Amino acid sequence: MSILTKVLAILLSVFSLLLVGMVVTFVGNSNNYKELYEEQKTLKIDAQSNLTIKDGLYNEQVKKIEQMQKDHLQRAQILEADKNLLASDLRKAQREALKYQADADRWKGLMAGFEQSVRNLQASLNDTQKQLDHARAEGIKSQKELNQITSDLYEKIVQLQSLESERRRLLEQKTELEKLAAKGGTAPKEVISVTPQANQTASRATPATVGTDIKGMVVNVDKNLVTLSVGSADGVTKNMVFHITRGERFLCDVVITNVDINRCAGVLDLMVQPPQVNDTASTEL
8 A cells, every 4th residue: 555545544534533523513513503493482482472462561551642642632621621711710800809909999098087087086085085074073073062052951941940930939929928918917937839949959961971081092993892092090981982083084983881990992883984903082072
């Protein structure tokens, strides 16, 4: 056998080995490719299934969106109608607001005039109240003077009655003396008169307030009971009347019902205005 044949035989052997290796490699790769193909086919089926599901979901979402668009369009139309209605109402309200503003301005002017009238009436009422308080004070003072005059008049009437009784007694004595003189008899030592002899002096009526002016202050007011800062040590007696004043204004009278050494208390009378603590109390106005 020649060298060339040997070389060819060796080359054929190496080529066979290479071919076998290539076949083995091809068979191995073909198995891998088949597995990959099967895997890709499965993935494709899954992807198609997922795509079908996604298409269904997509179609549902599209329908929902289309329905929402329709609903929004209807809502927008309703809102547009409401907007137009509200705009009309707004214009109407603005017109009414202008009208009400004009009325408010007119009423404001009227109220300003009314407030001025009220202030004038209040001032007039205050003046009238002062005049009324002064008139009440003058009335109380006049009542006291009237009581004094009545007491004096009663005394004069009693004196006149006493004088009239004395005159009648003297006339009776004169008549008896004339009768005895006409009969020629002697005059009796004493002529007994039918008319009794009246007392020559009459008792004077006691005025409501006796003694000098007693002044004090209001120290407590409890409903209808008023406590004053003067008592028996100052000459206060039961049933004495104190006049309560604040400045020049007459408030009320207090008729004393309870007397202590340094305090006295009484009930309200002729009240024009309720008294307060620190108001002036006096037995004379």
